[in-house]
Amino acid sequence: MKKIILVVVLLSFALPLQAQRHPKEEACFEKLRNGEAKGLRGICEHVITPDFVNDELSYITRFKKAAGVLPEDSEEEVNRKIRQVWSEYEDCLTCDTIAFSLRGGSILKAAHVSGNATFYRTVIKWGVNLNRIDPVDGKTVLDFFRDELNKNPPGIEFYRVYYNVLKEHGAKHASEILTK
Template sequence: MKFWALTFLLLSSQLAFSQAEEDCEEDGSSKLVAAVMKQSKAEESGNCPDKKKLMNMCMFIGSRTKDPKPVGASEYMYYRRIMEASCVDSKNDSEAETQNKIKKMWNKLENEMVCNSTIFDISNGNYIKYAVNTKFDEFIENVTEWKVNLNKVDASDGRTVLDYVKFHMEKNKGNTIEKKMKYYYDLLREAGAKHKSEL
């Protein structure tokens, strides 16, 4: 009789211990730690920055594709994709953390961040030049806020984005496009953009 009582007690203790482990796994703080660990492992394994998230970026910029479920402050798909490529946690990362992650992604991948299009007057021009070409104000405003490198010289045209804007400003002297280019020039200049001759 004592043997069965002892066996029952041991089995009950084991069941209680297993239930406690399950309860711990379901606890919110445990899930948060697991999510952080998962993100860290993703970063360590080379998934961050994630260049696959930049696929179709030129289309998103050129067509101003809207995001059906906007992330953060923008209604456009390019914004979501840049956040995802940079592994930004839009709900928890501070403005400074977001900016640092985007800069890190941009520095690592900027040689691959180029566009080609029949409406683009250069081949393999960087995203910022393409946004200038398509007159996409919000994209240009975002890159100046993120403080990414604005001074890449594209091999295809030998110009920085500021050189590119100045060329189009002079080319369109006296028409409405000149005013738009002047806005971009001043915005980029204030954010640290330089002419190739100044680098």
């Protein structure tokens, strides 16, 4: 009986919190549900735990679909189309999953959960914006990697390598962006 009461109490707290969304989150949810980029719904799960779909990582397949990529498109055209969709939906490319501690943080940050190095190489190839300042923490992906390095996590080499790779490809700290 105590277990049932505990579950009911926990649900009474969790359900209202889950139903409440920030207006910007709600706008993104609607945009993805009703827009051309429906394939980007749930993209976070595909970044954190990618599957293979037709010999391609699932998040790549989803971005290509959302971008309207055609089989005959050149690699340059594919990258341009994906970059355009990324730019249009950037505020919606966030993660709200138990696997990622920063609720509503960018998928650029969430990919670290699984050490998804391929994701970072892919987004660099696409040429997406690496300098979005997340409203949830006021930091860029470069700030995030710096902070993770300072914690000395078990996978510190991963953070060091991708901090440097992202920086080489134009990623900046929020302080560098905000002082301009």
